[in-house]
Amino acid sequence: MKLLIVEDHQELSALLYRHLERMGFAVDTVSTGRKALHALAIGQYDALVLDLGLPDMDGMEVLASCRQSGKYLPCIVLTARDALDSRLAGLNGGADDYVLKPFEMSELEARLRAVLRRAQGIHQQKLSLGNVAFETESRFATVNGKQVDLLRREAMLLEEMLRVWPRITVKERLEEHLYASRESVTLNAVEALVSRLRRKLRDGGANVQIDTVRGVGYRMVLPQEAHACA
Template sequence: MKLLVVEDHRELRALLRSHLERAGFAVDTVASGQAALDAMAAADFDALVLDLGLPDMDGMAVLAACQKLPHKTPCIVLTARDALDCRIAGLNGGADDYVLKPFDMSEFEARLRAVLRRTHGTRENRLGLGNVAFESVSRLATVQGHPIDLLRREAMLLEEMLRVWPRIVVKERLEEHIYSTRESVTLNAIEALVSRLRRKLRDGGADVLIDTVRGLGYRLVLAHDTGRHGHQP
């Protein structure tokens, strides 16, 4: 899942990004309200982590603007404002949770995952095709009920391909979904990622294969359909 962290404190911003990336998320970070609005207008995020004390505008104004966007993004507010009326205003303004600074990073991650479970209930939390299953919140992939060990980006690739099946995932969409905007991505990097996931699915006994659609991207197919689709190994 892809997150946008809006925090003007440099050290905390870096700490949040580092912890969340280790936890398996793709993370973009910005330091101002306007940068947050620009990022939200340009791309879809699975959740927004929003500091209220921003240098150019109040975080509540960012939250209000986000509510008007076509894609509703769950939001966790981070703030030192501990007054009850501030917490009530944040929740009534559209925040899904309200976390006071300072906070424990592990507890914050748990609360983030709880928000994702609640707010993404309309999207499938459990995805599957053939004998392959994927839990989007825990990021657990299994083949016939047996876990397969996937790295963060491998898990993100599998989730995206399962989510859009039977459609093709174009390479540009993979770059947007799996990598943050600060990372430069080469075609070779995408191909290497697909190759690793393809090998792990095969070694795990999956009856699902990754089909290369030349010039476009990739899609998942069931093994017995490969003759019809022209699977590329």
């Protein structure tokens, strides 16, 4: 899943970026409200982590603009304002949760995953195709019940492909979903990632395969589908 962190404190922003990336998220960070609005206008995110004390505008203005766009985006507000009125204003303004500074990273991560689960309407979603399964909360992938060790982006790729099946996973969508905007992505980065996942699934005994749809992207297929397309 891809997050946008809006935080002007450089050290905290870097800490949030490193921790959440280690936990399996793709993360973009911005330091002002205007940059946040621009990122939200051009990008696709699964959740927003929003500081209220921004240098150019109040974070509530960012949240209000996000809500007025008509597109729901789970949002956790970060703030040092501990007055009850401030917390109620944030929640009534459309925030899904409210975390007071200072906070533990583990608490923020737990609250973030909770709002994402509520947004998805699930507690633990299991995606599966053939003998391949992926648990979205634990990030475990299995083939015939046996765990397959995947790196972070390999797990993200598998989840994305299982979610869109039987549709084609568009390559450009993968680049946007799997990589933060600050990262430089080589021309063959996605192809190399798909190749590694394809090999790990095959070596694990998966009865599904990843087919390349030339000029478009990739699709997971069962053996009979692959035979029919041949």
